[in-house]
Amino acid sequence: MVSTFSIIMAIVVFNLAMLAVAFGIDRTSWLVRYNVSALLIFALLSAVRLFLPLDFAGSQVINSYTLIPRALGVLEREAVPGVTLLALIGFVWLMGSAVMLAKQINAYALARSRILHYRPAPDTQAKRLLAELGASKAAVLVSADVATPHVIGITRAHIYLPAYDYTDDELRYILRHELTHFKSRDTLTKLFYMLLAIIFWWNPIVHWFQRKLDNLLELRCDTKLVAKLTEAEQLDYLDVLLKTAKAAQEHSDTEDHLISAFVKDDPGVLLKQRFDLILSNRPKKAKLYEALSICVAVMIFIASFFVIIQPAYEAPDFEEGVELFSITPENAYIVFEDGVYSIYVDDVFNGTASAEMVNGTFSFLEVIIR
DSSP states (O other): OOOHHHHHHHHHHHHHHHHHHHHHHTOHHHHHHHOHHHHHHHHHHHHHHHTOOOOOTTOEEEEESSHHHHHHHHHTSEEETTEEHHHHHHHHHHHHHHHHHHHHHHHHHHHHHHHHTOOBOOOSHHHHHHHHTTOTTSEEEEETTOSSOEEEOSSSOEEEEEOOOOOHHHHHHHHHHHHHHHHTTHHHHHHHHHHHHHHTTTOHHHHHHHHHHHHHHHHHHHHHHHTTSOHHHHHHHHHHHHHHHHHHHTSOOOOOTTOEESSOSSOHHHHHHHHHHHHSOOOTTHHHHHHHHHHHHHHHHHHGGGEEEEEOOOOOOOOTTOOOOOOOTTTEEEEEETTEEEEEETTEEEEEEOHHHHHTTTTTSOEEEO
16 A cells, blocks of 8 residues: 555655665675675665555554654645645655756756767777677777766667777776676666656755765676686786776866766776775675675565554543544545545544545545545
8 A cells, every 4th residue: 555654654765775875885895795786786676665655554653743743734734825835845846856857858968969079080999899799789989089988878888988099908808897887787777866866856865875876886897897807807907997097087078977987087986996896805605695685685675665654643631421432444434525535433424634644544444435
């Protein structure tokens, strides 16, 4: 069942999970032990939870006697004549999302325009190496206008390379890195979290995590690639990272959120973390730790459906002789007629309720529409 409070719970769980993942990204020792992929799975599960705001029978209810009842009281007040504060907030939320969507479309148009104006340089090396790697269908462009190697695309990889003097071995590492991004569908992952940032534009945690996501995807790409390399090849790969980072710092370019770049224009702490992660020896039980962390993430995901926060109210004092009764699904129901929710107990009218109360406090009652 979906109710106002199950939606609130889904948002709360999502934000707590995003905070946990964002903090975990910066802890290299944790990533070495449990693997980057486990952290990314936890992030994806929390996002899925956001779009499944359900609660089930038998859920553990956490009663809020102060915060939620007061918040509901404030939201139901009129902000302007005829418009509640809740309706006004909903309108501002919608308008903000529309503005954010327009900004992202404009940013995409500018990035596309910039790419279309790249001046291609003569190239046979990259195309030849892509054919060797079995990726001849990938589009590649070499240009002095490109600051750092990067890839974009969902159905076809479009790889953009700077006109640096790379050896075949160096360029092969770069191409394998960009193809790993493409095969991992990192562009789709970024699009998904961009959608979340548009919807929840008012939430700083979402924007903070979106910035961290780029780092997480780079770290995952590195771990996937170096797992297939010898120790000597891993050192060569790090040399290419360092060479490209130094060259990129001398080049001015604007980075787009949907681009998966070999190095960032301002690598800073991330480059050091990539080195530390690649050079660290994973523990012998790394696979076991990774499996356990994924199991814990799944358990938390499932358990979150069985906990819900709801408003609760202290029972009023009644004068002696006043008859009290219980409202249960067996003896009560709600009738919706002419835009009004009427509560009936033992087939006797007992007052009206707001839509919020019907979806929250009285969500366990049957609603009859007339």
